[in-house]
Amino acid sequence: MIVFALLAHKDEQALLKQVKNIRKYTRKDAKIVLYNGGTNKDFGKKVCKQENVLYCPYSRPLEPRKTGRCFYDIMRWLEEAKISYEYLIYTEYDVMFINDGFVPFIRKEMKNYDCMVKLLKYETNPGLAVWAPAKTMWKEWHHWQPFFKRDSFYGTSNPMQVYRHGTVRKILAGIDKDHLERLFISSNFGHLGEMLYITLAMSSGAKCQTYPDIIKEHLRFRPAFTLKEAKTAKRNPKIMFLHPVKDAKVRDWICEQ
Numbered sequence: 001m002i003v004f005a006l007l008a009h010k011d012e013q014a015l016l017k018q019v020k021n022i023r024k025y026t027r028k029d030a031k032i033v034l035y036n037g038g039t040n041k042d043f044g045k046k047v048c049k050q051e052n053v054l055y056c057p058y059s060r061p062l063e064p065r066k067t068g069r070c071f072y073d074i075m076r077w078l079e080e081a082k083i084s085y086e087y088l089i090y091t092e093y094d095v096m097f098i099n100d101g102f103v104p105f106i107r108k109e110m111k112n113y114d115c116m117v118k119l120l121k122y123e124t125n126p127g128l129a130v131w132a133p134a135k136t137m138w139k140e141w142h143h144w145q146p147f148f149k150r151d152s153f154y155g156t157s158n159p160m161q162v163y164r165h166g167t168v169r170k171i172l173a174g175i176d177k178d179h180l181e182r183l184f185i186s187s188n189f190g191h192l193g194e195m196l197y198i199t200l201a202m203s204s205g206a207k208c209q210t211y212p213d214i215i216k217e218h219l220r221f222r223p224a225f226t227l228k229e230a231k232t233a234k235r236n237p238k239i240m241f242l243h244p245v246k247d248a249k250v251r252d253w254i255c256e257q
Contacts, residue, residue, distance in 0.1 A: 002030040002103060003085040005074040007067055008093040009038030012047060014248070017255050018093060019051045025097035025240070031085065033078070035070045037062035054083075068192030069184045071161075075168050076177075088168055090161045090193070094224070094244040096254050098233055102240045106162060114206035116162040117198060118219050121155035131155060133191035143187040147179050153199040158191070159243045160211075160219060163201060170204035171197070212238070219243050227253055 004022055008015050015034075022032055032051075034044045036059035048055045058073035071090050078085070087106055110116060123129055126138035134155055137144065145151070163171075202208065211219065218225075218239050224246040225233075230253060233239045245251055 001085045002026065002087045002089060002106065003078065003083070004030055004032045005035065005071055005088060005090045006032055006053075006092070007035045007037050007062075007070045007090075008044060009036065009062070010040070010043065011093075012043065014093065014251065015044055016047050016051070017251060018096065019047060019053055021097050021255060022091075023051070025100055026103055029103045031083070033074050035059050035074055037067060037070060065190035066188050066192070067158075068188060068196055071193055071197055072180070075172060079169070079172060085165055088163050088165065090158065090197075092159050092243075094246050095159050095241055096243075096245040096251060097241045098230065098254055098257070099237050099240045101237065105240065109209070110162065110164065112207070113209045114164045114167040115198070115201050115208045116211060117156040117208065118160065118211055118216050119156055120198070120208055120210055122152065123155060124152040133194050136189050136191065137195055140187045140189060143183060147176065147183060148199060148203065150199075150203060153195055154202050155195045156198045157219065157221070158194050160241070161197060163197070163206075167201050167204060167206045170206075171200045174204055175200065214238050215240070225250055230254060 019032060022030065031054060033054040033056050034048055035056045036043050039061045045055060047053060056074050056077050058077055062070065075088065087110060121131060121134065123134045129135045129138055137153060218233055218241070220243065222244065224244045225242050227250050230242060230250050233242060234257065245254065
């Protein structure tokens with residue numbers, strides 16, 4: 001069983017379309033947990049009830065790009081609720097599936113691994129850092145080094161990070177939760193989630209691999225996918241999802257397929 005940790009904050013209709021999109025391409029092999037990162041406390045609850053989506057009770061308003069705690073809140077709630085799963089996948093409102101095959105792909109590719117990400121950066125020297133999020137982490141390193149208890153950290157891209165349940169348990173068991181809560185208040189900078197979880201996973205001894213190149217090319221930061229690009233990608237069965245899909249016209253076309 002796969003669990004999708006879905007972060008969204010507005011537009012109920014877009015959320016409904018995304019939930020149906022996930023359901024269409026994963027059938028009965030996945031659960032969805034919604035994290036409401038917006039200011040409307042009722043956002044998503046109607047969709048959750050209608051579509052049998054789990055609602056994370058630790059949801060709270062999050063600033064744009066400062067969404068680092070979302071995945072942690074979902075991780076700990078899943079453990080507290082004793083929800084069984086094999087893989088936990090972080091996804092966002094602008095990820096859309098376009099082809100079948102994701103569930104068997106995950107089971108095959110994760111057979112000898114504990115996590116899978118778009119890329120795996122290893123940061124060891126602040127003077128050599130060129131990746132913007134890493135530069136920010138190094139500036140905040142005096143806060144985070146005592147928490148990580150190491151002199152280096154890892155980085156990746158946020159959407160579609162995959163973690164085996166056993167690795168999630170190791171992450172939660174190995175951290176000082178009170179310390180982390182304090183850091184979320186004092187040092188909650190943008191793109192934190194791109195370094196926090198992969199570093200904790202690697203520190204727990206996880207074996208990680210990256211997505212195939214064809215998938216990486218369609219899991220990008222920007223620009224948003226155009227309708228023409230989406231139609232081209234749809235014709236290649238190896239491309240199972242796109243990020244980012246921000247245009248309603250593109251989203252609607254995907255949902256009509």
